[in-house]
Amino acid sequence: QPQLVESGGGVVQPGTSLRLSCAASGFTFKNYGMHWVRQAPGKGLEWVAVIWYDGTKEFYTDAVKGRFTISRDNSKTTVYLQMNSLRVEDTAVYYCAREGFDPWGQGTLVTVSS
Amino acid sequence: DIVMTQSPDSLAVSLGERATINCKSSQSIFDTSDKKNRLAWFHQKPGQPPKLLLYWASTRESGVPDRFSGSGSGTHFTLTISSLQADDVGVFYCQQDHSPPYTFGQGTTLEIK
Numbered sequence: 500q501p502q503l504v505e506s507g508g509g510v511v512q513p514g515t516s517l518r519l520s521c522a523a524s525g526f527t528f529k530n531y532g533m534h535w536v537r538q539a540p541g542k543g544l545e546w547v548a549v550i551w552y553d554g555t556k557e558f559y560t561d562a563v564k565g566r567f568t569i570s571r572d573n574s575k576t577t578v579y580l581q582m583n584s585l586r587v588e589d590t591a592v593y594y595c596a597r598e599g600f601d602p603w604g605q606g607t608l609v610t611v612s613s
Numbered sequence: 614d615i616v617m618t619q620s621p622d623s624l625a626v627s628l629g630e631r632a633t634i635n636c637k638s639s640q641s642i643f644d645t646s647d648k649k650n651r652l653a654w655f656h657q658k659p660g661q662p663p664k665l666l667l668y669w670a671s672t673r674e675s676g677v678p679d680r681f682s683g684s685g686s687g688t689h690f691t692l693t694i695s696s697l698q699a700d701d702v703g704v705f706y707c708q709q710d711h712s713p714p715y716t717f718g719q720g721t722t723l724e725i726k
Contacts, residue, residue: 534715543720544655544663544706549713558713561614594662600653600708601674603662 501526501602503595508607511585519580521595521604528576529553532598535569535580537591538606545591550578552598563589585611615639615709619718625726632694634721636707641687644711651711654683654692657720658703666705667692699725 507519535547548569592606616639650670655663
């Protein structure tokens with residue numbers, strides 16, 4: 500069955516960088532677009548970014564444009580989220596999800612704090 | 614950007630009773646190319662990722678009980694739970710995937726009365 504596992508979260512200071520990874524298995528990864536969605540503590544869901552199945556297109560929410568970059572390596576069946584210039588308001592659980600928003604990973608917590 | 618607005622923010626329903634959640638989009642999310650409403654519903658329990666319940670406004674994901682149903686078109690949509698079970702508590706979200714950013718509603722918290 501399809502499965503997604505995120506990693507790379509942690510506690511970082513404002514202005515620094517972090518790269519999240521999402522390892523996929525159980526499906527033909529190269530055929531699907533991939534999303535990142537985040538959820539701040541006690542808050543709702545916020546869609547962050549998407550990358551097309553072949554990596555030719557990317558879209559971002561305004562709050563992260565110019566700071567975050569989504570990428571993928573189809574040979575490693577992994578999607579990444581490079582997060583630069585992190586802000587306190589980026590603190591959240593970051594989920595990856597397959598095109599169609601099923602399945603989702605369990606999430607990885609990013610805490611930005613001084 | 615398309616703004617998704619859910620109502621109510623929270624509701625309490627007795628076991629076995631009907632629960633209804635509404636979702637409104639700021640512009641039509643009907644996709645003329647495939648004649649689908651690009652609206653999905655998710656259920657999230659504490660400490661878990663969201664689970665897809667319905668897509669295309671009314672198509673149940675595999676394995677989702679038939680007490681969950683969706684309706685609506687264009688800009689107004691409804692999620693109905695026909696007979697509330699204890700396992701249905703949590704937060705429900707609507708989301709549009711018509712055009713990026715693929716925005717979510719603010720969520721509706723469902724409790725047992």
